[in-house]
Amino acid sequence: MSIASRVPICSKLLRLLKHQNPQNHAYFLHSSIENPSNAESPKIDLSSSSSIVTQIVEILKSNDNESWKTNQELSNLLFSDSNSLSSNHILQITRRLGDSSTALNFVEHLRSNSPCPDDNLLSSAFQAVFELASRKPSWKEKLFDLLNTSIEMGVPLKVNSVILFIQCLGRVGMTEKLMMMYNELESQLKITHVRNALIDQLLRNGCFVDALQVLDDMLQPNVDFPPNSNTAAIVFSVMLEARKHGKGLSWEELVELALKFGRHRVFPDTVLLTQWITELCRARKIDMAWKLLIAFMELDGPVEVAPYNALLAGLAKDRQFKRMEELLEEMLAKGISANVVTLGISINHLCKSFKIDEAINLFEKMRNGKISAHIEPDVIIYNTLINGLCKVGRAEEVLAMMRKMISEGKCSPISSTYNCLIDGFCKVDEVERSLELFDEMEKQGVQPNVVTINTLVGGMCRDGKAGNALKFYRQMEGKGLKGNKVTYTTLISGFCGVNNINKAMELFKEIRQTCALDAIVYYSLISGLSQAELMADVESVLFEMKSAGFLPDIRCYNVMINGFCKKNKLDKAHQLLEEMKEVGLEPDSITYNTLISYFSRTGDLKPARRLLIQMVENKIAPTVVTFGALIYACCRAGELDEAMKIFKKMSSSSRTPPNTVVYNVLIDALCQKNELGKALSLFEDMIAKGVGPDSSTFNALFKGLRDENKLDKALELMGKMTELDCHPDYITMEILTEWLPAVGEDDKLKQFVEVYR
Template sequence: MRRLIKPFKPPRAASAATLRHFSADPQPSPDLSTPVSQTLSLLQITDPSSWPTNSDLNSLLSSLSAPSVLKITRQLPNCQNALHFFNHLKTNSHLSDSAPLAFQAVLELTMRENPDCPGKLYELFVSSKDQNTPLSVNAGTLLIKCFSRAKMLDEMIMVFDAIDDEMKNTDVLNLVIAGLLRWGRVDDALKLLEEMFEPDSCCQPNTNTVGIVFSSILKRNWCGRSVTDEEIYNLVSRFGEHGVSLSGFCLTQVIMRFCRNGDCDKAWTVLHEGMNSGSDVEVASCNALLTGLGQNHDFSRMNLLMKEMKEKGVEPNVVTYGIMIKHLCKFRRMDEALEVLEKMRDGELGVEPDVVIYNTSIDGLCKVGRHEEGLKLMERMRLESKCEPNTITYNCLIDGFCKAGEIARGRELFEQMKKEGVELNVITINTLLDGMCKHGMVSSAMEFFSDMREKGLKGNVVSYTALITAFCNANNIDKAMKLFDEMRENGCSPDAVVYYSLISGLSQAGRMDDATFILSKMKEAGFCLDIVGYNILIGGFCRKNKLDKASEILKDMENSGLKPDRVTYNMLLSFFCSNGDFTHAHRVMRKMIDEGLTPTVVTYGALINAYCSNDHLDAAMKIFRDMRSSSKVPPNTVIYNILIDSLCKNDDVEVALSLMDDMKDKGVRPNSNTYNALFRGLQQSNWFEKALEYMDQMTEQACNPDYVTMEILTEWLSAVGQTEKLRKFVQGSRVSDSTTEK
């Protein structure tokens, strides 16, 4: 252990309670009829300077055993007298064998008189070491405990090294390891532990060693370096090789740690090593492993472990079956979960289901849309198992019915709760509010919320979030803002979702100044807007034709550490395109590419639409051809529609028809807008036969005509006396004489 010694540091004071714990209790008055009492009397009535020449005293001391000398020293009036007595013994060769025990008593008296000064004990230790006084195990133990609690670890190790190797035992090593671990000296503790593991070690580890090591390294407030899972696993194995098992609590903690870190294999091995070694494995350890396996949906090993538990005599409890049912429900294996529940109810498993298991099963049924079964299970729970439904039971059912859109049934359950005296909580209210809001019943939700507040049930941030979001989606921004103000007045701090909903709603409504104000309040509250929120603001200012404001938001976004994404660039490009500013539009596109962002079909669509709208059809077609030949983004139906419509309006029907062929070759499906644009062009060119062919093609592709299609064709076919063909077209029959497939 000398390799662990570091330069001496000034000793630190320990608490009075700490040191007083080790001090010897005062002894009763001596009986003068014994040699011990006679010796003690002489020591108390004579001056220490006369002890060396006092023949009576030395004669008595020569006849006493070492334990008797310890007893005498402990009863001296103070530590100074005891120290004089110790020095007297050291200077007399025929009395020096008793000195180590006398020194032990000196330490005890010093601790009693100086409970806040471990430094005094260190001085005594150094002095005894200089005098070559052997340190007894008890004295060493006392100093090790004292220095350990005072965080004087280097001094503690010096004491350990001073104890004769033949006198050291497992208990002493355990104390040193405990001290090292307590103050984070992990590596030193593990080195000492490794020495205990050596085959020739006379200090083999015991159950106390295991408890000390694992209770330290598994603490939540552990102050030492992080101990890896691999190190923990190896420690468990090494202790097992020495026939020492972890306690049930420590084993459970180790398994929970491995499972939490995603290593169920290690947890499985550790548990089974404990089982196979004959140790008393507790059900809590098995439950911990079942939880980890369930999170990995390893149901095969869960079932195997359940079987092994019974074989090893580890009786599953209600928690065990609760874990099984919980994870089966979580992964929507409801029939299996209900099968376990039925076996519990029938008494096959020897454990009756409790309200937690029923609630888990009911919640699982509701989450997979089987809320009616959940409701029936609640009734069976009440009648057959004598388990009364609680708030959680009803909340699960209300949530299930609300998510299914059956708000009225949810309200019925709410009223039933009140009637039965089941406590309502804010989750109950929020569940109903959320259901109403998501199914368009915003007015009913607001009325319900007001009614609850009148009855003393206050909402929280979730309540206000649901209502504010609903009013924003319904474009009732004034009501949303009123709720926002009310929320803050009631001391309910808005969360990020509330701010986002308001910014989005205000931007959609064109109230950009209000949206910017909400952004400032959001920042004051310590929230940061994400890229989606910034894009909403930039888009809003672009729609209001306020490029300067959009630029400010863009700069703010970049200062927040967010880079523009494709959506950002597409919005800016669309803005410039809509204003006919193609120079800036192309600059935006180049910057987008320079930033490593591939233009999307929306990017190209914005440019093509802008060029078409500004009668630059050649430029639009050039971009289209570039997309087909070199771009990784192929044209979609929208882009073809824009070009076909523009070509037809410019009497380039032949080119438009070639694009229809191109769509077919590329596998791009035309829609009613495609055909409508083409029919207008064909009508303008009076190309009736070609129109009939495309009417047949439209029918073959199951592309349903819309009202625009019918308006164009009705006007045209009526004018040329071909209403019968229109009737056939509506009925889905062929109208063209040609059989050529287009």
Template structure:
């Protein structure tokens, strides 16, 4: 009775849907053969009889045709053009025949019709549910298995996919079906299930061995930077690549390069090395191109593994894998970074075929390669050798010197103290028609300033401004630092004024910018020197400057200097503001001096300054950091009852996180309710904190309610949210609700999904 009830319900649903469909498309590998004229006549007769209402179907009239056309039941079903009628046909036959093969063909026809529906995914899932509801009595054909596995894979229904695959007999399984299952499993993070399927495919005498599409699926997943599910173990990666290659399935250049790049980024150069060499060994030069080798060379270069870089280059030459200019660029670049300039020059000489009159490797060095080598030479003080390469570049049409070439050389000679040669190169650059950039300007100005030629730097700066090349913050910083270094604060201030007027720092005053920069960098001694020089020059510190200095000294944990600043403010009549007090309260809370922090807050209130949300937040956060959640809650309650400043999302999030970590999830949940009452909107951080708490307390229903609320708040889950919920829901069998949540559908029991839910 229960099964019949479900069937009736499914029929009712489908009678509300359109009954006509477009022409049926089929996967080529599963296409049904065309009907002969006599068979077509039989199919037409059966279809005409089935156009009558269900209660007028006459089995005695149909039976002769059905036995005659039993192998054409698929065509008959498709010609019905109606999934509800197809289901009725299945039930009609199921009650009157033991021919399960007939039911299989009709069910296949229903699936074909479903693929043509505008909402085909939903229709296919409905047919899957229908088959389950009758106990799986309908055996699946290869085509039916393929369509259902593809549908279940898209819906990320891992368990259903695996169960369905196991139901298929060996004759119905194929490489194409396995590939669809693999796609679905990988999409939903079911790595273990996917590996089990691959083991079956990779067996020696498998009836459904891996093909190139299998390789497409597997190699794409191995190369993805971010993916669902657990990561692959190194031995799993090696095993998959090796076995697939042994079956003649090789990754294309893009996927092999992607795999190696991913492994190298995760500092798994050893695995990347093995992967490349497995493909090399089993596929030879045909399966490996320079791009994949380049990816491994770049990874080895980052680890300064020059030995294996050279070995790989030798293997490429031995196997006939033609390197590109990028290949040599990577090798030269990392040799230069490792200060192995002579080896870089040897590689470069080989590239040029030096001494033999031709290019032995058939690769012409480009301007990037020249620039890399010139920069490397200059960094080790071999500027003259860099100059010889510059002259060589001038003789080549495809690698003419550019702005970067001259910038590298100018920088090298400036750092070597040969300012005259740097100026000469600049003049040569202009003569050659190469336009200088702001980097050129900054390099020259910085070089001149560092070698005590500040006035020359100013002259050069003015000259460049006359030619329309404006300086940026780096230029002004170099000049200001230089004038500060020679105690010429007036000039420093003049250039800060110029800096502001030029638009580099339009929202700051001169001395504040300088003090702020030094304080932010933690250079408090330098900041103090600048403060002293500014005072000597007749400038006074304002409230903003004091606040910046106090903040800087707090970060350096120099409390005595903080008190000096506060005393100085009192003497000079500069009153602390909310920023001053918040800085002090935050620092005192972090070092655990809550008594002094409390006194500062009282002083603040006495001065007529109402503690801001930042003030309360700093104290609450400090207590939470010290795991004193009870005191944090007292401050919170004081804030709510006595303060004119309501708590904000940040404060609620801090407390909810601390309460959950303290196993007081019930209180955290009550704070969430309090937020709703007071109209404070939670953010993703808030929800992540409470989700962790309810997960640890196994409060599943509360999680559903919170998920619904998160949807109502239009608050988007992030990767942390999904990581928390995916592992939990997968473990408790509620992964379907998580899918609905991701798609923005309610999931709590009060809004449970109906069979017509659109969340799929």
């Protein structure tokens, strides 16, 4: 018989359930279960009756069903008033018969031979028959046959049997028959646990609309069968997972659904709520996360600290620091104690906002129990504070904090603690202090790692001590601590920076034998070679880079174009420009500025101007470097009027105001053209706009004033230079020492020099 032809049997089942007598109907409701896997009906006391159950099972298994009728011992055990077998005993006996056919025979035996047949016992036995049949490969036909048999026998089904049908049909996607079955049930039979099982199967099969329709009935005010914690767990776990993949309800609808559950005093558990808040924050729906958490608080839901921490982390990531403070206050007002995670999130956000003093203050308050219960900070919090202090250059305070960690003994520094501090001293150019800390680290038994090595190697290379960095790395290698691509990349860049290209090439060959190269290693070498103007070597490394499957990025192309321009190999630079376009890379402001600067240096204004027009057409905003290069080119070509036009255009723009270099180029050009008045006017404009002059500015003016013998103005400018704390260079001193003594102003010169001495 096909499944389709068995639909009428389902209807018969439902009619049977509808027309139970009041006693059976009441029993049906009493047999409902809070969780389908854990029945609420009375538990079997196997300690007192296990021997009876075992005896009955042994007799049933060792005799055929015809012999059961004449077996007096079996009759006594089953039907004697002294034994009083419960429905749970009958359930266990039937389950242990092993197959549904034998179990069905046992049901018939009970129905036919019991002096007083009990529907409750028969229903329990039939539940076991359904369970046994559902485990067989041909369960679909078997279950419907058994359903038909139960109807013919007049045996009412238990809730567990109904739920078993729901689970079996759902497992094979027969959701239409599920809904037909559910819709024909009387309202009294649509209890919470049946609905939970139905919703679970509908959601598993992606039938969100049907599941939400069933759920909506449960969420109405004053319903007989409201949702419970199982309903929430089923619905929200599936809905959240679906939302991650862009399916199911929107975030807004999910939050409203959660609030409906809350009004029935049903809340997601802490783990689920924390996950929910986290996902909302990831989706940049922080206002909804806030609304959800605050609403649960107002409904007096059992909210713990973990969801607050999740929202705090989301607010911190979104830099909503004021709301973090508000949330912390709300949390403490509700009597929810902060924990070490709360402290860590709050301190981390304060450090990232460079509010280090506030972070330290919060750290001390929580540690002393002035805000919440006493919280003993862990090493992560110490590391966060140490990292924050290092970033603002307060390495000495960091050292004191670490000493305190060690002396108190409650939280020992680990490798990352030392790494933060070592990095902090390296960044303030105190590499020697970093090396002392490294020695202390080893003495304290804290194992350095590759981050430690890379930090120290990077610090020494930035300090121009690439040789020392390599020596240190070789020592670490001797101790069995290997570096990685970052180590080699740093060393290669370091040796390129001190123009030791041969050593950089040696290290490049070495890394090819020890590590799998990436684009950054190639880029570092290409950058160093380009700066050293070794463009033949650049082409060789570029070829190898492409052969290894890596393509240069825009930064790499810009470095190479700049290198070829410095070598006056414009054809090569143009070739790279075309190659960029072929691989889908558009020139950026640095590309244009490099080429414009090249043509400006060579005095070729036409292509420089064409590039500026092209730059604007491609919607790339010219920078101060762009305009500065053009102004320099105009000045070199003697086109001062054109240079001043560009300058005025810059001055009228808030996006690219002229800087010190631009003013210096113009002031120097004006002084050379004997237009000292305009040069001094530009100097005054420079001061008025807050652009700081440097020694080059004053040098150009001193030369112009000397040529026109404007001594009083020169002495005035010397005073201005002192006032602005602008230090003279050797050119300044050369101009003044040649000029002032010759005009009898030795004392003025001595006073000027003494200020800087």
